[in-house]
Amino acid sequence: MDRETILRDLSQKTDSKIILLVMDGLGGLPINGKTELETAKTPHLDELAAKGTCGLSDPVSMGITPGSGPAHLSLFGYDPLKYILGRGILEALGSGVDVGPKDLVARGNFATHKNGIIIDRRAGRIPTPENEILCRKINSSLKQRKEIGVKLFPGKEHRFVVKFSGEGLSDALTDADPQKENKPREKTQALTGEAQHTADLVNTFMDDVTEILENSPKANTVILRGFSKYPTIPSMQELFHLTPAAVANYPMYKGLARLIGMEILDAGQEIQDLFDTLEKYYSDFDFFYVHVKKTDSYGEDGNFGEKVKVIEKTDAEIPRILSLKPDVLVVTSDHSTPSLLKGHSWHPNPFLLFSSTSQPDLVSAFSERECSRGYLGRFQAVNALPLMLAHAQKLQKFGA
Amino acid sequence: MDRETILRDLSQKTDSKIILLVMDGLGGLPINGKTELETAKTPHLDELAAKGTCGLSDPVSMGITPGSGPAHLSLFGYDPLKYILGRGILEALGSGVDVGPKDLVARGNFATHKNGIIIDRRAGRIPTPENEILCRKINSSLKQRKEIGVKLFPGKEHRFVVKFSGEGLSDALTDADPQKENKPREKTQALTGEAQHTADLVNTFMDDVTEILENSPKANTVILRGFSKYPTIPSMQELFHLTPAAVANYPMYKGLARLIGMEILDAGQEIQDLFDTLEKYYSDFDFFYVHVKKTDSYGEDGNFGEKVKVIEKTDAEIPRILSLKPDVLVVTSDHSTPSLLKGHSWHPNPFLLFSSTSQPDLVSAFSERECSRGYLGRFQAVNALPLMLAHAQKLQKFGA
Numbered sequence: 001m002d003r004e005t006i007l008r009d010l011s012q013k014t015d016s017k018i019i020l021l022v023m024d025g026l027g028g029l030p031i032n033g034k035t036e037l038e039t040a041k042t043p044h045l046d047e048l049a050a051k052g053t054c055g056l057s058d059p060v061s062m063g064i065t066p067g068s069g070p071a072h073l074s075l076f077g078y079d080p081l082k083y084i085l086g087r088g089i090l091e092a093l094g095s096g097v098d099v100g101p102k103d104l105v106a107r108g109n110f111a112t113h114k115n116g117i118i119i120d121r122r123a124g125r126i127p128t129p130e131n132e133i134l135c136r137k138i139n140s141s142l143k144q145r146k147e148i149g150v151k152l153f154p155g156k157e158h159r160f161v162v163k164f165s166g167e168g169l170s171d172a173l174t175d176a177d178p179q180k181e182n183k184p185r186e187k188t189q190a191l192t193g194e195a196q197h198t199a200d201l202v203n204t205f206m207d208d209v210t211e212i213l214e215n216s217p218k219a220n221t222v223i224l225r226g227f228s229k230y231p232t233i234p235s236m237q238e239l240f241h242l243t244p245a246a247v248a249n250y251p252m253y254k255g256l257a258r259l260i261g262m263e264i265l266d267a268g269q270e271i272q273d274l275f276d277t278l279e280k281y282y283s284d285f286d287f288f289y290v291h292v293k294k295t296d297s298y299g300e301d302g303n304f305g306e307k308v309k310v311i312e313k314t315d316a317e318i319p320r321i322l323s324l325k326p327d328v329l330v331v332t333s334d335h336s337t338p339s340l341l342k343g344h345s346w347h348p349n350p351f352l353l354f355s356s357t358s359q360p361d362l363v364s365a366f367s368e369r370e371c372s373r374g375y376l377g378r379f380q381a382v383n384a385l386p387l388m389l390a391h392a393q394k395l396q397k398f399g400a
Numbered sequence: 401m402d403r404e405t406i407l408r409d410l411s412q413k414t415d416s417k418i419i420l421l422v423m424d425g426l427g428g429l430p431i432n433g434k435t436e437l438e439t440a441k442t443p444h445l446d447e448l449a450a451k452g453t454c455g456l457s458d459p460v461s462m463g464i465t466p467g468s469g470p471a472h473l474s475l476f477g478y479d480p481l482k483y484i485l486g487r488g489i490l491e492a493l494g495s496g497v498d499v500g501p502k503d504l505v506a507r508g509n510f511a512t513h514k515n516g517i518i519i520d521r522r523a524g525r526i527p528t529p530e531n532e533i534l535c536r537k538i539n540s541s542l543k544q545r546k547e548i549g550v551k552l553f554p555g556k557e558h559r560f561v562v563k564f565s566g567e568g569l570s571d572a573l574t575d576a577d578p579q580k581e582n583k584p585r586e587k588t589q590a591l592t593g594e595a596q597h598t599a600d601l602v603n604t605f606m607d608d609v610t611e612i613l614e615n616s617p618k619a620n621t622v623i624l625r626g627f628s629k630y631p632t633i634p635s636m637q638e639l640f641h642l643t644p645a646a647v648a649n650y651p652m653y654k655g656l657a658r659l660i661g662m663e664i665l666d667a668g669q670e671i672q673d674l675f676d677t678l679e680k681y682y683s684d685f686d687f688f689y690v691h692v693k694k695t696d697s698y699g700e701d702g703n704f705g706e707k708v709k710v711i712e713k714t715d716a717e718i719p720r721i722l723s724l725k726p727d728v729l730v731v732t733s734d735h736s737t738p739s740l741l742k743g744h745s746w747h748p749n750p751f752l753l754f755s756s757t758s759q760p761d762l763v764s765a766f767s768e769r770e771c772s773r774g775y776l777g778r779f780q781a782v783n784a785l786p787l788m789l790a791h792a793q794k795l796q797k798f799g800a
Contacts, residue, residue: 001481003461010464055778357740359429359747361772375748375769377778379462386463390746397744398460399467399480400490 055376455776
């Protein structure tokens, strides 16, 4: 018997409520002796840490730097090594593309070819507005000649997402990408017999697009990779008997949340908007995922000071959360994004759980260093959801 | 290679001795700022904690509240997700029913039916003495008509255990239980072809009993669930080359211990009796499981004060244990039973290991909070036995 089966068997519907506040990329590294979290003035989080139970969590496993997909799945109780999301689907979700169960998506680049040889895999990083014009042009031209639905969604610079819609599409396809410059244009190849039909469609599509772009100076062909169908993942309702909602305002996180059955509650752009939404819908759900994005964004920019400010702004909202009297409140990050590294990292997440059944430990403030001596020790983030369920009295006893 | 195979290969017979003292349900939650263990005066355990190595262990995994079965199996080195014990066998062990390798057991309820419709699944919770009379009546009436051995063992109120003895019995059976009132009596169904013979026997038995109980006003039929055969579990001799004994006085724990090859050393009802028994048989075995039950019982009752007293009484016996000079002494619980929750919980167990090779850590007293900064950190309880074997020099090197 595995952990997932046990949780499915033991979890039960109750009236208790759980709030999971994710400060994206919260964990950091010290600059001048202190991390962003240690630098920020966080009186409310410090008080919660002193009253509750803390620890440090590894999103996937020690040393692994996760993308947002596996890092979040893990926090939501899904084994990130079991549920692997294709690059294409993550890119599509991140671009706000509405993907259905029959759709096939892939990541695309506009590229430059000369006599069929790819001489620039990024078409000289064309400006985003040009990308948008090209996508519109291709979408309208293709409409007239295809019986299958195909649509391009522009991204930044040379990047786009393509979505194929129709019956019997397969993602058992190799990348249609020569990987290096000065190699011939690459077709996709079917990895199974059933995928041959899809491979033919994709290759015809690529030829059609190349024909449409014939007179474009730089972006005169495309390469595609990371073909993915909509993944089959059991919902949080099915696995944990929760009625979950996401309070998030970035497409990637909304898409991910929708994938596992969360209702998406749109929030405005400011941090306080998240909590307005939380208050407004508080009676309608029993699990809330609240996502603060900017801690990660400023971490990626290497902007230590602004990351500190986002942490402080979030801390100021903690009393509003507590006034809702959730049975369980968890504050953590999906992964670390130290400003020092300007990117995601493998460092563990500070983790804080507060409920009437949490055991006070020796932690006196909310920081990476303090959490390291917490009651939860160093643990796999996939255990976070079972812990929340347990403290919310949503898990029955295992065995007699 | 899995952990179990490695331990089987590496463990070796030596003269060293291990004592595992389990204070059932020891872990707790604070009332007025302190847990039961923090409140109790435990000078001897505190000294051991200061000298030895401590940690916090999860019986199954984080957030999971275990029953006594999986919690103990884990402490004895058995993966509790691999060795799942059926409800029937645990109930039988807990009732002191002697179950053999060919027997089939199930949990039963006396119930009330009217024209074949179950109108009370608990027969109005008949008094236990009435249950005992009915079991005797059924056992003697059945004896005359069955070629297969069947025997009922009364439990509390409407509950009993039934044991079928004979050749070729199978537990691949559905529950013979309508689950809800006002539904027809339910037969068991065979889940495999081989189980059909057993299903027929069980269904005939249920009809026979209903006939015997015809004139009983309330308890006029039975429902059965949790059919289990005696599980096949490798013994501790086989897995760890130990000669183990259990010093316990509750049927459930004696039954569990017997299941994995322990010799059962009966002890009286008082805590000191356990240690008299331990002293008496100390030269005959190399692994002793000593079980203090009342910490759990008082936890279940929500009786903080009495739980504290049991802890103190056990602490007073520690010098007697130490005078035996065991090579390894572990003191821990199988699961937590906070008085505050009046039941088993998912909180980890305080864990203390004392031996000449244990590393002193920063822990200065035996409590949940102190153990949280112990050298062992937060770990899976299934690692406890390998640790004991290692400190007793009973494990060879893995690999060259």
